[in-house]
Amino acid sequence: MGRPAWMIYGANGYTGRWITREAIARGMHPILAGRNRRAVEALAAELDCPARAFRLTTTEGIAEHLMALSAVLHCAGPFSTTGEPMMDACLAAGTHYLDITGEIDVIEAAAARHDRATRARISLIPAVGFDVVPSDCLAAMLARRMPDATSLQLAFTGLTRVSRGTARTVLEGLPRGGRVRIDGQVTTVPVAWKSMEIPFRGGPRAAMTVPWGDVSSAWHTTGIPNIEVYMAVPGRLIERVRGMRWALRLLGFWPVKAFLRHVVLRRPGGPSPEASQADRASFWGRVSNRQGDAVEATLETPGGYRLTVATALASLGRVLDRDTYPGFYTPATAFGADFILDLPEVEFAWKNE
Numbered sequence: 001m002g003r004p005a006w007m008i009y010g011a012n013g014y015t016g017r018w019i020t021r022e023a024i025a026r027g028m029h030p031i032l033a034g035r036n037r038r039a040v041e042a043l044a045a046e047l048d049c050p051a052r053a054f055r056l057t058t059t060e061g062i063a064e065h066l067m068a069l070s071a072v073l074h075c076a077g078p079f080s081t082t083g084e085p086m087m088d089a090c091l092a093a094g095t096h097y098l099d100i101t102g103e104i105d106v107i108e109a110a111a112a113r114h115d116r117a118t119r120a121r122i123s124l125i126p127a128v129g130f131d132v133v134p135s136d137c138l139a140a141m142l143a144r145r146m147p148d149a150t151s152l153q154l155a156f157t158g159l160t161r162v163s164r165g166t167a168r169t170v171l172e173g174l175p176r177g178g179r180v181r182i183d184g185q186v187t188t189v190p191v192a193w194k195s196m197e198i199p200f201r202g203g204p205r206a207a208m209t210v211p212w213g214d215v216s217s218a219w220h221t222t223g224i225p226n227i228e229v230y231m232a233v234p235g236r237l238i239e240r241v242r243g244m245r246w247a248l249r250l251l252g253f254w255p256v257k258a259f260l261r262h263v264v265l266r267r268p269g270g271p272s273p274e275a276s277q278a279d280r281a282s283f284w285g286r287v288s289n290r291q292g293d294a295v296e297a298t299l300e301t302p303g304g305y306r307l308t309v310a311t312a313l314a315s316l317g318r319v320l321d322r323d324t325y326p327g328f329y330t331p332a333t334a335f336g337a338d339f340i341l342d343l344p345e346v347e348f349a350w351k352n353e
């Protein structure tokens with residue numbers, strides 16, 4: 001017997017198209033869905049897949065399209081707007097939920113639905129893309145090595161070229177400032193709150209704190225109460241960002257937000273598959289305990305969009321094979337700390353070993 005029916009929502013978007021085409025290449029047969037009927041039906045006709053077009057309005061209306069489906073891989077952002085409606089519809093329909101978000105609040109919203117998901121006998125597994133599969137697994141491996149860790153620092157490179165959707169999500173998050181976890185609580189801090197030189201495997205790079213999804217997911221994976229996430233950027237950019245903190249607050253005002261959204265929508269959809277083929281991403285992590293002991297490790301993977309395709313489909317495959325349990329999970333708690341090591345072109349190493 002074949003696998004049960006499942007859906008890619010946002011299949012016509014930039015990342016959704018990548019995932020859809022790779023799924024077809026692997027012999028999978030998704031239902032393609034999204035808000036734009038013309039775009040979804042055109043893609044479905046090209047790939048010989050069933051199509052559904054609907055908006056994420058009411059729980060009942062969305063759930064009607066999910067009945068009898070085993071899973072939804074949700075790829076239509078910004079997830080701060082679309083994530084919770086789709087989660088609630090999946091809970092109503094009894095359909096497993098996965099998404100490719102990198103947004104802290106969406107991961108927290110999924111965690112808050114753990115009991116409901118358990119009762120509905122479905123899995124809620126957000127962030128099965130570049131953010132946060134590699135860093136979540138890295139955090140889990142570090143915590144496994146140092147169970148008494150009280151502090152976790154993660155850093156990454158590999159997002160030099162971003163899609164229109166990613167750019168829009170970043171812009172919408174900038175007025176809220178940065179976020180880290182302090183003593184177990186997600187805490188708002190200034191943009192570029194801290195900076196440090198990160199010893200990536202390819203050499204040291206300047207980096208600054210960013211409100212990345214691991215601020216949420218790594219806590220649920222490891223229980224480590226203090227978490228900071230850094231992104232590698234040119235050192236001169238860090239001071240510029242700090243100098244513009246006052247201006248970034250203006251992005252929250254509707255006229256400015258509307259103008260920037262217009263600018264973003266005029267951007268190309270994202271880097272071409274050919275241009276991204278050689279992209280690589282690098283991750284670094286360190287845990288420390290109250291005694292001052294520390295453990296570090298590095299991880300090398302394909303670049304952001306290639307990795308998202310691989311991790312999203314690998315995660316979906318585990319769910320369709322019933323290799324998960326009901327409730328909320330991060331990628332590492334759902335599939336294990338070593339999940340990332342099962343994927344091609346991935347290299348892991350402990351520092352100083």
